[in-house]
Amino acid sequence: MIYLDNAATTYPKPQSVRRALANASMTAANPGRSGHRMSFAASEQIYRCRVKAAELFGAGSPENVCFTLNCTYAANAVIKGMLSSGDHVVISDMEHNAVVRPLHALSKQGVSYTVVTTSEDDEKTLSAFRDALRTNTKLVICTHVSNVWGIKLPVERIAAMCSQYGIPIMIDAAQSAGVFKINAQESGFDFVCMPGHKGLYGPMGTGLLIARRPELLSTTIEGGTGSASLSPEQPDFPPDKFESGTPNYPGIIGLSSGLDFVKSTTPARILAHEAQLTSMLYDRLAKNSRVTLYTPRPEKGRSGGVLSFNVGSYNSEKVAAYLNEKHGIAVRAGLHCAPLAHKHFGTLETGAVRVSPSYFTTQNEILSLARAIDRM
């Protein structure tokens, strides 16, 4: 199979990640729970992963790195941990349902939100965010890179504007972590949510919440942490505040190895590789008069490794089924859990065919896809 669905989860994982995951699932005791050597060793390994993530993402301290199941859990921890009736939130029109659905659920309890229309012109996007702020705006949420269109939003500038107004900001880095530089401290991101299983090349079932201002969040899950056990109160210090119950130890060890892979390969090289492939695909598809491309040609630094398009009047699901069945090519069609982003480009009815390479994708694989589209 030619796998071009890395925006859903990266495949293959690096050999080192596969090995680490397999070893960890055979050898570990429960970390942070018991006073024996095996438990200490597991805690130490988890802490190492926290240190690596804190360094890579400018978390400020390893304790600000909280492990979650995926990006969705991290986003819920922020949204539900922070907002209550009467609060207002500003979000972009590129948000995933990981953001929209928890907000919609809270809207039934008196939380309101405004969806800002983003633009190719960063200046316009920035002023649209500014114009949407209200006196009761408690949080701004912006995705870093659209999971449908690959468009990178000016999150650093939006964060600087938020900081002028004293409003916290949460970044959804689902498609950017491991690909674009993210430094929460330098950029003033209060919360960064990310999966471990995409651009960090870790296993599914892993995610990270970088919580630079954990004091702003209440907990959404409470339970055993292995610390302060006498008290019925959940510890109020991170990461224990947000990590109850036995962690996904094998997943975290796999993620730790994924972070090593990203660090040694470097996000800049990963981005350069993916950008080269999406630009190449864009140029190739642009020659096919039946293909509709919605965004400008992917430009280095302005887009991530995601490109979506449609073919003739075909529904995107039909195109994906054809690629899968006739050519063994895996892409994702439909709405990609991001209806707002499809509304923006008028593709709510057809969806779009999404191609997302990884560091392991080759030019030949991209050319095979383009040839298959030509033959439709």
Ligand code: PMP
């Ligand atoms: N946000 C965006 C922008 C995404 O692309 C995704 C995954 N498609 C998510 C959030 C949710 O990530 P996860 O599946 O890890 O919860």
